[in-house]
Amino acid sequence: MSGGLLVAGTTSDAGKSVVTAGICRWLTRKGVAVAPFKAQNMSLNSFVTREGAEIGRAQAMQAQAARVEPSALMNPVLLKPGSDRSSQVVLMGKPVGEMSARGYHGGRQAALLDTVVGCLEELRGSYDAVICEGAGSPAEINLRRTDIVNMGIARAARFPVLVVGDIDRGGVFASFFGTTALLSAADQELVAGYLVNKFRGDVSLLEPGLDMLHGLTGRRTFGVLPFRHGLGIDEEDGLRVSLRGAVRESTVAPPVGEDVLRVAVCAVPLMSNFTDVDALAAEPGVVVRFVDRAEELVDADLVVVPGTRGTVRALEWLRERGLADALARRAAEGRPVLGICGGFQVLGEHIEDEVESRAGSVDGLGLLPVRVRFAREKTLARPVGEALGERVEGYEIHHGVAEVAGGEAFLDGCRVGEVWGTHWHGSLESDAFRRRFLAEVARAAGRRFVPAPDTCFGALREEQLDLLGDLIEEHADTDALLGLIEKGAPAGLPFIAPGAPS
Template sequence: MKGIMIQGTASNVGKSWIATGLCRTLVNRGMRLAPFKSQNMSNNSYVTVNGEEMGRAQGIQAEAARVEATTDMNPILLKPTSDQRSEIIIHGVSQDAWSGLQYRNHWYEKGKLAIQQSVHRLENHYEALIIEGAGSPVEVNLNDRELVNMSVAELIDVPVILVADIDRGGVFASIVGTLELLPDNHRKRVKGLIINKFRGERSLFESGVEWLENYTGIPVLGVLPHLEEHGIEGEDSLTVQPTLAKREKSLDIAVIHWPYLSNETDVTPLTQEQDVSIRYVRSVDQLGSPDALILPGTRSTIEDYIVCKEKGLTGAIRAYTERGGVVVGICGGYQILSDVMYRDETDEVGEKGIGIFPLSTTFVKSKQTIRVSGYTHEASGYSSVPMSGYEIHLGRTAGSITKPFLQLEDGPEGISLDQGRLVGTYLHDCFYNDNWRTEWLNRLRRRSELPEQPIVYTVNREERYDNLAAHLEAHLNMDKIFEMVEGSGL
């Protein structure tokens, strides 16, 4: 099958971002393609139209390729639940949580089969794949059973482009070191190099490009300048960065950074606002008195709650709400704001939550993954506006809810107290709904005696993908990359 694989010298060098841009660039050139990442480890997930869970990065890449995302584009998703264990999701179906050793010993063959099945199905629908690797291809202690880098390049028989991040320093050593550690048969697959996140005068790096090409014998396909505010969502929390407002007087919005934070992209639309700054809070001394506090999702709700409770952070959150603070809890954050959380249906004691909402959450084995739409509920304290997003959760939250946040197609959802000052919801992407986000922010602005602002429409995704494609076209040898895809293999 035609295609190309993007591998990196390390995590967070820009593989996902570049793969997304290549999807849009090559589909603009008339190629019928799909993204593919055999195994993704991330707590950022994406829900397909069929209600199946996959890595968010591949969902975004499918949008860039103008195709509907399916779990074949990411057959294996690993969602860390602790430092030692991850939930294993194969073709959108959860297989429980296992340790890394258990996964290697018991799931390797099943994972390999799932990958082969997905590739076979994708071959029947697309002419090419833009494939993303993970981490580094030279994790020598794990390469005997790896399922995501060179083994996949060999399975599909595609050339590899190696990406390095010059912004972190040591770019020459990282490229040469990676190539030196690759076995000869794998090294021969590397047909191009990309230097990413370059800052400064490009001409000063010409000698560096020349040295790399002479030393490695591999062409440098381009040097990509660091692109600020590209708007393409990151794969995982390694990409989470605080934002500064562009105006002198701004709203201070704090976001709790749980140890196993998930779907932090929920707050991304707030970063597009000119008078909003986002900061992440991990301890009591970092909380302060923000204009609003967001409790985002977490993959390990009770465990993360206990960690933050031991730090005194949960008590500080409650005190903030009692002082009149504005709070939004999303998914796991919503659950933590409830009175009590039960580990399963046999748990009679449970773990006491922060207690802002008079609700209880019971965790069950069957996960809810669904796209949803509706309106803000008439009792929410907000104007009735359309709302859409998706749900991914294991908990069932129940109690006396007389003021729901949303009215969805299948009934009321969430809770909204004190005229919308305190909101809890399972709706991921709620801040992507421009009308509601603007109303919520303007309430904060009035409280802080800042001028209200008109609706800032969330930057059109299509525009973002096209801008990224234009960036790659300007700085990469896209003709050469196109030729590599068309002539896939060694």
């Protein structure tokens, strides 16, 4: 096999990320060497590769689905929003500056096409197949001229396009037709057909509509994927605890102890890498919820202040909503608080920021003896260490440099009483450490909670990836998909007026 496919969507959150991962896992199980690819990703959920490159977490998850090591080649352009109008541009895993949306789409984006095509060609030279994920919708005709992630990359690579639609939202037939009709004739030539996602009910009731869609567009539907709970693993920025639904439906045993642990995650502005709490949600007897009001912390056994792309803004938000005072009361009462990355920084005494917010000197919450200075160079690392007597692996993505002036050492951060802070994302995925940490939380909270001795977060993630592969294998026309990947879009696909200008 040699070829590829672009998985596009009628909208954002149509299911492109999970469909791409499912196709990667299905092909891998067939013995095909496959790699994922997304030319340009906009997300605050990112990951650090072994070579120290920052890429979207969705592409790291897709690489795991393909059973290959994630690489910057798989996501050469990552945009990390810092406001409604500007983003940090990460190119080939390294930040190259801030840019407004107008500035980016006004010229910089088109100049990156050679870079992303080069990355794609390098992957094609190393793998049997490359499964690309689009962004948003390919029918965003206002952005088509500078597009490098949807039809722009499909045209450059001559890849067939599979358009995914979320039928659970409604209007999927109109979305399929409209998406195709808005494309230029040259773009339409590559749209091979459609994939229905999140269908509930009897597929036979859908078939007349699929036949009519084929008659209207000349394009077939390659499968109807049923609705499944708990399949939103490591997507871009959807606010969900990804494995929670899956754990409920799995064979994981009920809580070992008599109590459950209640975890409240402060939903700070520009929240990043909130996937850190997925490992907590995977534990039997741990309930995780996102909160934005002080009263929602009252019954929490653990409060997590997660990462953020706007540390000073998050600090202001915590104060405005009374959450800062609630966190201070918890610390005084010896009730557990965990700050991760930006959340760690806000728990400190002082922040000096001339880089991210340019706010200068700002007082932190003063719960940890830490002073933070923002450096222009971003720290990107994959540290390994020890905490609570257990081995811990993590990854770091931050501009803030922390100077720790006291407390007990904790994963290059510190602990004072029951307030913990670290820059390490992903540390809770280390099973033995997570169990020891939860036992500490339960003790401090006065809960009769006992962590399950055999919960393996990595195994649960693999189980999810296998479920995605099963969805493709069982509910898509896999022979037809293989034909697309090997041979490209069928010749002679009809043009649907009106079409958008090239």
